[in-house]
Amino acid sequence: MIFVPIDRVCKNMVLARDIKIYSYDLKNIDLLKKGLKLSLKSIDRLKHIGYSGIYVYEDNEKTKTLEKPKQILNTELREKAIDNIEKLFQHIDNNDKVNDILLENVNNVSNKIVDNIVHNKRYLVNIIDLKLYDDYTYHHSLSVSVLATSIGISLKLSKKSLYELSLCGILHDIGKIQIPHYIIAKPSKLTFEEFDIIKEHPPKGSNYLIKNRLVTENIYNGVMSHHEKYDGTGYPYKLKGDQIPLFGRIIAIADVYDALTSDRPYRKSVLPSEAIEYIMGNNGIMFDPKIVKAFLMKIAPYPVNECVKLSDGNVGIVTKVYSENPIRPVVKLLNNTNKIYDLYNNLNLMNVTIVEII
Numbered sequence: 427m428i429f430v431p432i433d434r435v436c437k438n439m440v441l442a443r444d445i446k447i448y449s450y451d452l453k454n455i456d457l458l459k460k461g462l463k464l465s466l467k468s469i470d471r472l473k474h475i476g477y478s479g480i481y482v483y484e485d486n487e488k489t490k491t492l493e494k495p496k497q498i499l500n501t502e503l504r505e506k507a508i509d510n511i512e513k514l515f516q517h518i519d520n521n522d523k524v525n526d527i528l529l530e531n532v533n534n535v536s537n538k539i540v541d542n543i544v545h546n547k548r549y550l551v552n553i554i555d556l557k558l559y560d561d562y563t564y565h566h567s568l569s570v571s572v573l574a575t576s577i578g579i580s581l582k583l584s585k586k587s588l589y590e591l592s593l594c595g596i597l598h599d600i601g602k603i604q605i606p607h608y609i610i611a612k613p614s615k616l617t618f619e620e621f622d623i624i625k626e627h628p629p630k631g632s633n634y635l636i637k638n639r640l641v642t643e644n645i646y647n648g649v650m651s652h653h654e655k656y657d658g659t660g661y662p663y664k665l666k667g668d669q670i671p672l673f674g675r676i677i678a679i680a681d682v683y684d685a686l687t688s689d690r691p692y693r694k695s696v697l698p699s700e701a702i703e704y705i706m707g708n709n710g711i712m713f714d715p716k717i718v719k720a721f722l723m724k725i726a727p728y729p730v731n732e733c734v735k736l737s738d739g740n741v742g743i744v745t746k747v748y749s750e751n752p753i754r755p756v757v758k759l760l761n762n763t764n765k766i767y768d769l770y771n772n773l774n775l776m777n778v779t780i781v782e783i784i
């Protein structure tokens with residue numbers, strides 16, 4: 427099978443995986459079955475829901491020209507991770523006590539995430555690769571875990587700390603299970619009262635985990651403090667600067683970046699470059715400058731082989747990403763000239779930006 431970005435999915439491609447489509451209230455689920463030949467209507471529906479891509483069978487003629495993007499996690503591990511995270515979250519939703527086996531499974535999978543990323547550490551995180559899954563909660567947990575682990579590697583944390591950090595990324599929003607679902611999925615702006623209720627999810631989550639003796643102190647601290655802000659205006663304790671535990675400062679960036687680049691019930695996603703600019707714009711305000719720097723070394727908003735539109739109207743394929751400035755990669759134009767645009771080194775191109783992933 428091959429992953430195809432949604433804008434390159436064509437009629438008659440054959441789905442290689444079942445796709446669950448939830449309604450906003452999570453009460454109804456439709457299933458597009460593996461083996462389904464896609465119609466224009468089903469492709470439109472997937473686009474409308476916000477899918478960034480899908481898996482289709484590789485032997486289809488139309489997929490032959492598409493190159494497979496490099497994946498920081500292999501497909502099997504991602505599927506296993508999502509499956510285990512989903513089981514754990516659903517179990518906690520239905521029961522007061524956590525099933526040790528489910529937590530152990532999530533712990534094992536989070537350790538494997540670290541091993542995978544450490545093994546592939548020369549690759550930047552391909553953000554398109556993280557946008558595959560439809561269900562926001564589980565997909566977001568996995569993305570935050572991957573991004574946080576990558577930041578941790580950039581900060582040269584020990585393997586033991588990376589294992590803890592990866593699990594912290596998966597569990598950071600576990601307290602949201604105890605928040606009424608109508609507030610989490612509300613498509614319009616929250617009232618002050620509703621926002622106050624949302625603010626309870628870090629203490630609810632971390633206290634739940636510690637009460638059930640499920641996690642280490644570092645993970646507890648990370649879950650509790652992932653909405654604190656560097657300037658002291660966050661919640662729940664308005665901690666400032668280095669008062670905020672390290673895991674909280676790392677998860678904060680991973681969480682905001684993934685949330686901004688995902689479609690939510692109340693707004694559309696923004697471009698990766700806009701999310702990065704938001705994070706850079708909040709350097710030293712919301713976020714710790716040391717962590718922002720580590721994050722920028724690890725993120726690839728425009729991965730190699732991605733097709734992009736430029737502000738001068740040209741369209742091209744990304745051929746190289748600079749880890750020191752991932753927003754300005756090398757782009758090979760898709761026109762008769764086949765020109766190479768080095769957006770980082772060529773000063774004549776300073777006014778040219780990437781405006782769209784296509």
Ligand SMILES: [Fe+2]
Nearest residue numbers: 598599652653
């Ligand atoms: Fe949160």
